[in-house]
Amino acid sequence: MANLYDGKMAAIYDAMYQTFVDYDEEYAFYNNLIQENKASSILEIGSGTGNLAKRFEENKQNYKGLDYSDDMIAIAKERNKNCSFIQGDMRDFKLEKTVDSILITGRSTSYLITNDDINRAFESIYKNLNEDGIIIFDFIDANRFIPFTKENPVIIHEATHENINYIRESHWDTKNTLENFMLEWTAQYYTFINGTKEIIENDFSTVRVFTLNEIQLFLYLNHFQIIKIINRKTYAYDTYVIVAKKIK
Secondary structure, three states: OOHHHOOHHHHHHHHHHHHHOOHHHHHHHHHHHHHHOOOOEEEEEOOOOOHHHHHHHHOOOEEEEEEOOHHHHHHHHHHOOOOEEEEOEOOEOOOOOOEEEEEEOOOHHHHOOOHHHHHHHHHHHHHOEEEEEEEEEEEEEHHHHHHHHHHOOEEEEEEEEOOEEEEEEEEEEOOOOOOOOEEEEEEEEEEEEOOEEEEEEEEEEEEEOEOHHHHHHHHHHOOEEEEEEEEEEOOOOEEEEEEEEEOO
8 A cells, every 4th residue: 555645744645635626516527426326325345535425524525535555544643524434445445334335435455465465355345335335436547547657757746735845756657568567656845935945755556447448347257247337537547437237
């Protein structure tokens, strides 16, 4: 798991993504899919610092969040006093009560780097869904992203939050021969104040990107039926969003 989600990086992540992501639009996107499928209870995996949780809570929806990082959850709980958050691993979790829908947001599927990781995650999700429950998740499209990283070995993102300017320089190593379309990612985070650029943190992780065919097969093998595929571009990545239903 990336260092991004622990310690002071949790707060830096939160600050930067307030600019990267329009959370009102993000909430509307996922909520429309939830309503289309008449789901009344929701678990968000990768709930992070609670930006979507806030919107679900404001609309009085039956929402829970699950995240791997205690530090992210601490921020989410402070921000959303009436929401329930669970520290857990998407590959092995058990809810007290099954739910109608499970979201995996923020391309958190990228941290399922082995086939065993993916199968375990889908198995846990299956067990925690009601009959005919749905899973909604996004993933980075390997066919578009790998060529992009080869052409753009350094990717710069800038964000401003609470009058602080942040810069992230991402480096993708696509020269190695890691299995399963895995990429090594390193990043440096800076502040830019009064013309001075100062490094605040380094980060590193191994992530996986997927082809659509891979995801389709993993879902089939884990007893999910795809009901919608959405081609969606985010602030940095070309993604697909999948809506799939639990089947017997």
